[in-house]
Amino acid sequence: MKNREAIEILSRPFSMQEAPKEILDAHRLAISALEKQEKKPAKAKFNKRYNKFVYFCPVCGEVTGNYDFCSECGQAIDYDNSEPYEAEEDNE
Numbered sequence: 001m002k003n004r005e006a007i008e009i010l011s012r013p014f015s016m017q018e019a020p021k022e023i024l025d026a027h028r029l030a031i032s033a034l035e036k037q038e039k040k041p042a043k044a045k046f047n048k049r050y051n052k053f054v055y056f057c058p059v060c061g062e063v064t065g066n067y068d069f070c071s072e073c074g075q076a077i078d079y080d081n082s083e084p085y086e087a088e089e090d091n092e
């Protein structure tokens with residue numbers, strides 16, 4: 001479901017008795033969008049070569065580049081309370 005479609009569905013009046021699938025889908029999308037606005041701690045991994053921490057998105061794993069939001073999935077990132085990066089396959 002596209003954002004615009006969800007906004008239109010959520011903007012029109014409806015009764016909770018009907019709650020057809022498209023309304024429930026629009027609600028899920030809206031909740032997911034709100035959750036992405038809540039900051040989640042970045043995953044921090046120390047890079048020895050560059051002698052600094054590299055931060056990863058806690059949701060999709062993309063490098064965040066110290067931006068406030070992940071460029072891949074839109075998750076808001078909290079750098080002040082970052083957690084250690086734990087890769088499943090860490091060969092260092």
Ligand SMILES: [Zn+2]
Pocket residue numbers: 057058059060061062070071072073074075
């Ligand atoms: Zn992400």
